Amino acid sequence: MTGETTAALLATTSGGYLLVLAIMLPLIGTIAIVLLGGQRAERVALVVAPLGLVIAAAILASVWSSGQPLVYIVGGWRPPLGLALRSDGISAVMIAITAIVMCATVLFARGQFRGPAPGVEGRAQMVFWSLLLAVWGALNAVFLGDDLFNLYVALELLTFGAVPLVCLDGRAETLSAALRYLLFALMGSVLYLLGVALIYGAYGTLDIVLLAGVVRSEPVIWVAVALMTVGLIAKTALFPLHLWLPNAHAGAPAAASAILSALVVKGSFFLILRLWFDVMPGQIHLPAQILGFLGAGAILLGSVLALRQARLKLLIAYSTIAQIGYLFLLFPLAVGSGIASPFASIAWTAGLLQLASHAFAKAAMFMAAGMIYEALGHDRIDRLGGAGRVVPIAVFAFAIGGLSLMGLPPSGGFSAKWMLLQASVGEGQWWWIIVITLGGLLAAGYIFRVISPTLIQPFPAPELKAVVPVSRQGVALALALFAVLLGFVPLEPWPLLQIGRTAVEAHLP
Amino acid sequence: MNAATLFGLCGAVLVGLGLYGIIVHHEPIRKILAFNLLGGGVFVLFGIIARRGAAAGFGGDPVPQALVITGIVVAFSASAVAVTLVMRLFEVNEAARREARSGHSAEDAG
Numbered sequence: 001m002t003g004e005t006t007a008a009l010l011a012t013t014s015g016g017y018l019l020v021l022a023i024m025l026p027l028i029g030t031i032a033i034v035l036l037g038g039q040r041a042e043r044v045a046l047v048v049a050p051l052g053l054v055i056a057a058a059i060l061a062s063v064w065s066s067g068q069p070l071v072y073i074v075g076g077w078r079p080p081l082g083l084a085l086r087s088d089g090i091s092a093v094m095i096a097i098t099a100i101v102m103c104a105t106v107l108f109a110r111g112q113f114r115g116p117a118p119g120v121e122g123r124a125q126m127v128f129w130s131l132l133l134a135v136w137g138a139l140n141a142v143f144l145g146d147d148l149f150n151l152y153v154a155l156e157l158l159t160f161g162a163v164p165l166v167c168l169d170g171r172a173e174t175l176s177a178a179l180r181y182l183l184f185a186l187m188g189s190v191l192y193l194l195g196v197a198l199i200y201g202a203y204g205t206l207d208i209v210l211l212a213g214v215v216r217s218e219p220v221i222w223v224a225v226a227l228m229t230v231g232l233i234a235k236t237a238l239f240p241l242h243l244w245l246p247n248a249h250a251g252a253p254a255a256a257s258a259i260l261s262a263l264v265v266k267g268s269f270f271l272i273l274r275l276w277f278d279v280m281p282g283q284i285h286l287p288a289q290i291l292g293f294l295g296a297g298a299i300l301l302g303s304v305l306a307l308r309q310a311r312l313k314l315l316i317a318y319s320t321i322a323q324i325g326y327l328f329l330l331f332p333l334a335v336g337s338g339i340a341s342p343f344a345s346i347a348w349t350a351g352l353l354q355l356a357s358h359a360f361a362k363a364a365m366f367m368a369a370g371m372i373y374e375a376l377g378h379d380r381i382d383r384l385g386g387a388g389r390v391v392p393i394a395v396f397a398f399a400i401g402g403l404s405l406m407g408l409p410p411s412g413g414f415s416a417k418w419m420l421l422q423a424s425v426g427e428g429q430w431w432w433i434i435v436i437t438l439g440g441l442l443a444a445g446y447i448f449r450v451i452s453p454t455l456i457q458p459f460p461a462p463e464l465k466a467v468v469p470v471s472r473q474g475v476a477l478a479l480a481l482f483a484v485l486l487g488f489v490p491l492e493p494w495p496l497l498q499i500g501r502t503a504v505e506a507h508l509p
Numbered sequence: 510m511n512a513a514t515l516f517g518l519c520g521a522v523l524v525g526l527g528l529y530g531i532i533v534h535h536e537p538i539r540k541i542l543a544f545n546l547l548g549g550g551v552f553v554l555f556g557i558i559a560r561r562g563a564a565a566g567f568g569g570d571p572v573p574q575a576l577v578i579t580g581i582v583v584a585f586s587a588s589a590v591a592v593t594l595v596m597r598l599f600e601v602n603e604a605a606r607r608e609a610r611s612g613h614s615a616e617d618a619g
Contacts, residue, residue: 081572149576156583160590167594172605175598179537182594186544186587187531193580194524194551200573201558 015062016072019085019144022055022095026137030130038126042110045129049106052136056099063092069500079207084146086209088500090352091143094270097356098139100482101262101363105132108367108475109255113168124168128256135161135259142267148196148206151271152189155235159185162264165256166248177247184234184244188268191231198224211279225275229287232275235268238328239298242321246305249320250313254370257313261320262363266355269327276331277342288331295328296435303442307449312369312379315446316362319405322439323358326420327351329432333423343498346426350419352497357412357483361401364480368398371473372454377465381450385458393473395454400480402447404487407440412486419491517557523550537598541591548584552577 029048033041062070069088077083087095109132113125138161141154163185167178200206202220215221230241237245249261272291276284302322309315330351334342342348371394372387373379388395404413417436424432527547531540559573 149579153579153583156587160586163590163594167597170597170601172598172601175594175601179591179594179598182587182591183531183537183540183544186591187547189587190527190544190547190551190584193548194554196576197551197554197558197573200576201554201561 011071011078012073012076013068013071015058016070016085018055018059018062019070019072019087020074022052022059022140023085023137023144025052025055026133026140029133030137033126033130033133038122038129041125041129042113045106045133046110048133049103053099053103056095059087060092060096063087063089063499064496067495067499079147079210080205083150084207084209085144086146086500087144089495089497090270090273092499093352093356093497094143094266095140097359098136098143098263101259101359101479102132102136104363104367104475104479105255105259108258108472110472112253112255124253127164128168128253131161131165132256132259135165135264139263139267143270146208148199148208148211150206151274152193152196155192155268155271156189158264158267159189159235162260165260166252168253168256169251171251173247174251177244177251181244181248184241188231188234188241191234192228195224195226195228195231198227208274208278215279217283221280225280226287228275229272229291232268232272233294236265236272236324237321238294238324239301239321240294242298242302242324245321246314246317249317249366250311254366254373257317257366257370258363261317261366262359265320265324266359269324269355273330277334284335285332288335291328292332292432295325295331296432298322298325298328299435299439300325300442303439303446306446307442309446310380310382312372312381312384312450313366315381315450316365316369319443319446320358320362322443323354323362323405326354326358326417326436326439329420329436330354332429333420333427333432341498344493345423346419346493347423349493349497350416350423353412353419353486353489354416357404357416357486360479360483360486361404361411361413364397364476364483365401365405367472367476367479368394368401371468371476372398374466375464375468376462381453383462384450384453385456386462387454389457390462390464391468391473393470393477394468395451397473397476397480398454399447399451400477400484402443402451404480404483406443406447407436408444410484410487412483412489415487415489415491422491513557513560516553516560520550520553520557523547523553526550537591537595541588541595544591545584545588548580552580555580 026048029044032044036044059070069086072085074083074085113128114122135158138154138157142151142158145151145154163178163182166181167174196206198220203211203214205211234241249257252260299322302318302325306315306318306322309318330347333347334345334351369379371391372384375390376387404411407414407417417440420436421433424430523546527543527550530543530546534540534543555573555577559569
């Protein structure tokens with residue numbers, strides 16, 4: 001690697017301050033809520049959310065138009081001693097997805113966590129809004145961090161924000177689900193930290209860009225990255241470390257489930273991508289195949305278990321396990337036969353498209369499930385009759401989100417799965433084709449299991465527990481439509497997702 | 510065997526014990542303790558790395574030492590969150606048990 005390319009990668013670019021804002025703004029919101037009290041929490045979130053969306057759009061626009069990553073050197077101290085924030089193409093896309101889902105969640109959750117009486121502060125009010133913004137800030141820090149230890153801190157922040165969201169209602173079941181989630185996450189983060197220690201010991205730097213230049217294929221880096229990957233897999237809930245996910249995601253209030261399933265698990269997935277594609281040198285075919293097989297296991301097991309659930313929220317949570325599995329098919333297919341760079345491969349785009357469409361669709365489905373629960377007072381799938389009449393837009397949003405999960409056109413899920421199939425054929429790895437097709441079929445099974453009873457009008461009509469306003473149902477529908485809109489993108493590798501990647505690659509030996 | 514190797518082995522033993530504890534034990538408190546043992550092993554490892562990386566007249570490389578301090582703070586807050594959850598869970602379960610018992614005795618009296 002030449003000194004000049006490194007210098008260019010590690011200097012603050014114009015607009016670099018946007019990256020600091022993206023992390024700081026939600027965290028300032030969290031602190032403001034703590035200072036101002038729970039009663040003003042909702043208003044703070046309503047101010048922060050649109051600003052966050054604007055910042056995310058500015059980052060995306062800047063990276064897109066310049067074709068160069070945004071970099072900010074914190075405090076002017078350059079790595080290896082200082083810390084860098086860097087937004088390449090995929091970071092910018094992740095930040096944009098996060099901002100959209102967060103804004104939708106804020107709109108959806110408005111008025112949901114009021115105090116026990118007007119003028120009285122509720123516990124959930126304070127906790128939900130402050131942690132929602134904390135999770136947002138932590139996610140942005142995960143997407144922008146360029147230093148492995150800094151990323152560890154961001155990951156922990158994410159965990160501490162996400163765990164209490166699981167047990168907002170304080171029931172024994174959700175408390176034990178949260179505890180289980182926390183223990184899995186803590187084991188994951190210690191393993192990650194162990195890997196960080198080994199890497200620092202071997203190379204004396206933790207900056208991803210600098211590491212990419214000095215890492216050689218030797219035992220210490222393999223051990224370190226293996227440990228870190230196992231830790232991150234536990235946080236991502238990839239099969240076989242998925243056991244904590246269903247109860248945690250199904251037990252949380254709908255607004256919290258939406259961000260837990262749509263965004264939080266993607267944070268640690270993003271780091272696995274960074275580790276294997278940015279830090280590790282060259283030959284990663286075998287580990288990529290292993291990750292792919294774990295993904296395949298997740299698709300089959302998650303889908304089959306989703307089919308057998310009696311409760312709607314658990315069904316959606318198991319479907320998250322299956323959909324996370326698809327993300328890991330990216331590894332064997334993008335590494336591929338090595339003709340071109342992995343980032344220019346069709347599987348790279350397919351994986352990120354799957355990530356985006358799952359984020360939108362799953363958030364919409366959890367919101368819809370929450371509204372069905374509010375309206376009917378339960379979420380037992382065999383007694384969903386009449387839901388299509390009382391919360392029609394929510395059921396419609398669920399169905400459209402389901403389209404994307406099944407992979408029916410037009411939807412982001414269809415495009416992603418189609419490109420994964422294309423990549424499997426192109427790479428001659430036929431075994432993934434079976435898994436992708438079976439997964440789609442099973443998804444169709446569990447989605448129809450939910451849709452068909454909602455369309456029946458039972459007699460006597462179910463008792464309506466609460467009237468769900470159309471505006472909240474509309475939020476879920478808007479998210480589901482985002483997932484559909486992603487189905488109209490061109491079915492080819494996107495240049496946007498390669499921005500900042502070739503620069504890292506250029507100085508690989 | 511020099512001091513660095515000895516400390517390295519200690520770290521490895523702690524990591525091993527911690528991992529074993531987390532996987533084998535069912536009680537949350539034991540798991541939290543095992544997590545701290547595992548974390549302790551990792552922190553010792555950071556200490557060795559600081560010692561080995563020492564150069565230019567320093568007694569140790571300051572970067573891993575700074576990392577350890579942050580790591581300890583994070584691990585401490587993690588333990589605090591976990592213990593709070595365990596205590597809350599215990600309280601809720603205890604309240605439910607008491608209610609069930611008083612419900613039974615009310616039935617008996619009735």
